[in-house]
Amino acid sequence: MTEEALHGLTISELRVSFDGFTAVDGVDLRVGPGDLRFLIGPNGAGKTTLVDAVTGLARATGSVRFGGRELLGRPVHRIARLGIGRTFQTATVFENLTVVQNLDIAAGAGRRPLTLLRQRRSVPPEVDEALTTVGLAPHAHRLAGTLSHGQKQWLEIGMLLVQNVELLLLDEPVAGMSHEERDATGALLRTVASERTVVVIEHDMEFMRAFASSVTVLHAGRVLSEGSPAEVRADPRVQEVYLGHAPERPTAAAHVGEEP
Numbered sequence: 001m002t003e004e005a006l007h008g009l010t011i012s013e014l015r016v017s018f019d020g021f022t023a024v025d026g027v028d029l030r031v032g033p034g035d036l037r038f039l040i041g042p043n044g045a046g047k048t049t050l051v052d053a054v055t056g057l058a059r060a061t062g063s064v065r066f067g068g069r070e071l072l073g074r075p076v077h078r079i080a081r082l083g084i085g086r087t088f089q090t091a092t093v094f095e096n097l098t099v100v101q102n103l104d105i106a107a108g109a110g111r112r113p114l115t116l117l118r119q120r121r122s123v124p125p126e127v128d129e130a131l132t133t134v135g136l137a138p139h140a141h142r143l144a145g146t147l148s149h150g151q152k153q154w155l156e157i158g159m160l161l162v163q164n165v166e167l168l169l170l171d172e173p174v175a176g177m178s179h180e181e182r183d184a185t186g187a188l189l190r191t192v193a194s195e196r197t198v199v200v201i202e203h204d205m206e207f208m209r210a211f212a213s214s215v216t217v218l219h220a221g222r223v224l225s226e227g228s229p230a231e232v233r234a235d236p237r238v239q240e241v242y243l244g245h246a247p248e249r250p251t252a253a254a255h256v257g258e259e260p
């Protein structure tokens with residue numbers, strides 16, 4: 001098996017229905033390692049449901065393969081053990097523990113709770129590395145509850161890194177961030193994506209244009225368009241979905257995602 005076949009994400013004919021309503025309607029998606037794929041689309045397009053299906057939270061039919069293994073049908077914790085991790089729009093960190101303790105707990109999922117909480121003399125190397133990667137080394141001993149919204153998101157990404165997650169699925173990681181935090185997050189995602197597979201659900205089109213290496217547009221549970229940020233911006237179908245009408249001039253494509 002090639003390196004790419006081993007680590008890429010391949011979704012085929014994915015379907016998720018809720019009481020007869022089909023939220024994800026036959027999606028095919030291929031994301032290779034080293035890709036920073038943005039998943040965009042209007043509200044209700046099925047983005048979160050797709051990620052729920054990949055991570056075992058939503059029952060689905062079709063196929064989702066990662067690392068050469070089928071994920072559909074496995075329980076959530078087994079999917080996590082295969083190196084798949086996600087973040088939610090609201091960061092889920094332990095607010096009363098320090099940054100380094102949060103990372104330590106994530107890194108030592110198999111260790112006993114008391115061992116984890118005991119004060120350590122030194123920081124494990126993978127925790128140290130994650131602290132530096134996500135830019136939280138200067139805040140290592142701060143309580144996570146005192147971090148800014150953006151810093152909490154970075155901590156969550158760090159918690160995935162210390163678990164050796166190879167496929168990261170991030171739900172609107174820059175929502176509510178300042179411009180500086182957003183740029184720092186983009187740079188972080190690029191670093192992370194150079195060694196892992198990263199899928200980002202996003203509504204922030206400016207952020208997408210600045211940092212995506214490829215984009216998939218979902219609409220009504222289906223893939224509407226796919227390509228580079230420039231290619232999807234130039235796609236009249238994408239314009240129509242976002243603006244409610246086809247662009248009058250090709251240059252209007254520059255405004256995908258902005259209010260008409």
Ligand SMILES: Nc1ncnc2c1ncn2[C@@H]1O[C@H](COP(=O)(O)OP(=O)(O)OP(=O)(O)O)[C@@H](O)[C@H]1O
Nearest residue numbers: 018021022023041042043044045046047048049050
């Ligand atoms: N548990 C559920 N039960 C019934 N319908 C659901 C459920 N979860 C999602 N849906 C419906 O499925 C559709 C897709 O929702 P989903 O949250 O995946 O969209 P989204 O693209 O992530 O939207 P947003 O950008 O607003 O988060 C919506 O119509 C939603 O109401």
